[in-house]
Amino acid sequence: MSEKLLIVKDLSTTFATAGGPLPAVDGVSFDLEQNETLGIVGESGSGKTVLSRTIMGLQPRTNVTVTGSATINGFEVVGASEKAKREIWGTEVAMVFQDPMTSLNPVMRIGKQIDEALRVRLGMDRAAAKARAIELLELVGIPSPVERYNAFPGQLSGGMRQRVVIATALACSPKLLMADEPTTGLDVTIQAQILNLLDELKERLKMSVILVTHDLGVVATRTSRIVVMYAGRIVETGNTRDVFYHHRMPYTRALLESSPKVSNLSHTRLTTIPGRPPNLLNLSDGCSFAPRCSYATDQCHLVRPPLQAADEPGHAFACWNPLPTTRGASSS
DSSP states (O other): OOOEEEEEEEEEEEEEETTEEEEEEEEEEEEEETTOEEEEEOOTTSSHHHHHHHHHTOSOSSSEEEEEEEEETTEEOTTOOHHHHHHHBTTTEEEEOSOHHHHSOTTSOHHHHHHHHHHHHHOOOHHHHHHHHHHHHHHTTOSSHHHHTTOOGGGSOHHHHHHHHHHHHHTTOOSEEEEESTTTTOOHHHHHHHHHHHHHHHHHHTOEEEEEESOHHHHTTTOSEEEEEETTEEEEEEEHHHHHHSOOOHHHHHHHHTSOOTTSOTTOOOOOOSSOOOOTTSOOSSOTTGGGOTTOOHHHHHSOOOOEEOSSTTOEEOOSSOOOTTOOOOOO
């Protein structure tokens, strides 16, 4: 059996707000094997980004409480000091953020931004760091890497900037790469290029990847397993095929049906999920999706459903009235 690179157990992240405690992540548990790609999907506000930042140890220093456990290659992130976490950032785990313009310094040449990680974390001298930075720019498919080394972020296209962010994340050869909505704001062609690049780098560098996205189409052919989140909780998880074709949770079905399909005629109106995401400051005792779910009964509104095993190994869902197993949805 493959060794677990990441083990998350009962992880919770709660923010102290003027309106009371806000449970952005609530009792999440999963693991990740070496050289595996896991997809974490859900609507905006479902807790995906907070979860990924908590695993990285990037939560704010004040007004936040983190409980549970997140172990990366044997290192316990929860409760670790900032100094200890800095020792694993870059070498054990790295992150590709949503917007490259907020993660790149606009007044610093891109080569110097990659150099910084190499010199601080790996102790390289200036010449070695520059040579490695140019090599990384070439690795992620940036043309004329020597010239681009001296460019500023604003001189590059959105797709090129995202490649620079990926190169920076890969500078210290991390074992785990967290990609948080890595294609947001990019056109469809560039999205495919960035996702293909992540696939190629994962295989070449033997990394594990967590791909965080709201789009199930992004993870359809690029992940081995999927975690579906809603209101900070896991509502369904399993291998990718089971989640797509044998899902039991109505929310998973709703996400699939709201995704655009190639088979649809031009100008076909997209299907939407009725209602709105719940207020995390005022969650009910029942299923958080119940107010938006056509399958909900009184029990759904009163009692929170636990994750329960489905027929397929490793497949679990949280629903009192699951969809029948004969109903599957295609991602095409």
